[in-house]
Amino acid sequence: xxxxxxxxxxxFVLVLAALICIDIVKAKRxxxxxxxxxxxxxxxMMAPAIVLAFIFVMxxxxxxxxxxxTDYHMYYPNDIHFTGFSNFTELFEEIxxxxxxxxxxxxxxIFVVLVVPLQIGLALFLALFTNRKKRGVKVFKVCxxxxxxxxxxxxxxxxxxxxxxxxxxxxxSFLGNFxxxxxxxxxxxxxxxxxxxxxxxxxxxxxxxxxxxxxxTNIRDDLYEAASLDGARGWDKFxxxxxxxxxxxxxxxVITVFVxxxxxxIQPMLMTGYELHTVTLSYYMYQMGYGSKLIGLSSAxxxxxxxxxxxxxxxxxxxxx
Numbered sequence: 001x002x003x004x005x006x007x008x009x010x011x012f013v014l015v016l017a018a019l020i021c022i023d024i025v026k027a028k029r030x031x032x033x034x035x036x037x038x039x040x041x042x043x044x045m046m047a048p049a050i051v052l053a054f055i056f057v058m059x060x061x062x063x064x065x066x067x068x069x070t071d072y073h074m075y076y077p078n079d080i081h082f083t084g085f086s087n088f089t090e091l092f093e094e095i096x097x098x099x100x101x102x103x104x105x106x107x108x109x110i111f112v113v114l115v116v117p118l119q120i121g122l123a124l125f126l127a128l129f130t131n132r133k134k135r136g137v138k139v140f141k142v143c144x145x146x147x148x149x150x151x152x153x154x155x156x157x158x159x160x161x162x163x164x165x166x167x168x169x170x171x172x173s174f175l176g177n178f179x180x181x182x183x184x185x186x187x188x189x190x191x192x193x194x195x196x197x198x199x200x201x202x203x204x205x206x207x208x209x210x211x212x213x214x215x216x217t218n219i220r221d222d223l224y225e226a227a228s229l230d231g232a233r234g235w236d237k238f239x240x241x242x243x244x245x246x247x248x249x250x251x252x253x254v255i256t257v258f259v260x261x262x263x264x265x266i267q268p269m270l271m272t273g274y275e276l277h278t279v280t281l282s283y284y285m286y287q288m289g290y291g292s293k294l295i296g297l298s299s300a301x302x303x304x305x306x307x308x309x310x311x312x313x314x315x316x317x318x319x320x321x
Contacts, residue, residue: 008062012054067299074293087300101301103276104284107268110193111200111280112261119201119257120250123208128242130209131216141213145206152203156270159199160186163271189277196267196278204260208253215249216242251320255313262309281305 020043027033068087072080094101130141147155162170165184172182186192223241232240243250265282272278274287281301289298 005059008059009054012058016050064299064302067296068303069300070296072296072299074289074295080296083296087297088304090297091300091304100276100279101284104279104281107193107278108262108264108280108282111197111264112258114194114197115200115261115264116254116257118197119205119261120208120253122201122205123253124212124246126205126209127212127216128238131213141209144209147203148206150203152266153270155199155203156267159195160271163195186272186278192272192275192278196264196271199271200261200264200267204257208257211249211253212246215246219245247320251317254320255316258316259309259313262305 020039023039067080069082069084070080071083071086091101095105126144130137130144150158163185164170164172165187166182167173167176169182171185175181175183185195219241223245224237227237227241263282264280265286268275268278268280268283269286274283274291279287282305285298285301285305288294288301
């Protein structure tokens with residue numbers, strides 16, 4: 001493993017040196033004065049980020065890509081054999097038999113379909129609400145953003161207390177006043193994922209709210225004033241001015257929220273544990289890698305996830321233009 005890492009490092013350094021040489025050649029062809037000392041200073045400033053990216057991003061990706069085609073077991077790190085596409089064949093067989101992986105894909109798809117529009121819709125509504133020039137709006141903006149800075153682990157435990165399946169749970173305590181319950185919300189196969197969706201949208205919408213707010217400040221006020229003079233109503237302004245003005249911001253938020261939703265794992269892990277009605281792709285991958293120690297199979301799931309997410313992201317960019 002050390003030898004492979006050194007080889008990758010050498011290739012990485014050679015590619016970086018090649019890019020620097022190409023940069024120098026282009027500068028000379030364009031008759032641009034190339035300041036060697038300034039460039040060296042720039043690359044030295046980039047060096048810490050490049051080293052960290054190489055160690056914690058590039059190496060894990062390349063190793064995971066290689067392990068996906070092996071039978072690597074965590075207990076036997078020195079006994080690795082190339083197995084070709086056998087890991088992927090096993091995964092597709094499990095999907096066809098509607099096993100754990102099938103449920104993980106199904107639950108992840110349900111989560112993504114529900115949380116993406118809900119979180120983006122909430123974020124846009126909160127951004128429009130806090131973008132008004134009125135007293136006290138900044139206080140609301142801080143309150144709406146507060147869940148974002150709280151650890152997702154803490155947030156999950158907080159919601160566990162709210163949804164506790166006894167009279168000590170906040171929600172069950174409230175429903176008890178009307179003679180309802182107590183209800184075990186997270187044990188119900190029909191509603192458990194819905195509560196996880198609600199938690200995730202509540203916890204994450206504050207961050208997208210700030211991005212939308214930044215986009216709203218870039219829309220000129222005179223456009224709204226001109227629309228008002230033409231008799232446009234609030235909805236007309238929103239559709240014809242606000243939405244087109246937020247197009248690039250909207251694309252960025254859709255892609256980032258979608259990718260983040262596909263990687264959901266902490267919420268079901270802490271709130272329900274490894275249950276078929278809440279297991280997700282990332283949770284399944286984690287369980288294969290760290291629970292069953294099947295690193296090769298886990299890496300195959302990771303590669304499959306990367307391909308699927310990448311293709312859907314490309315389609316989103318194409319559709320949203």
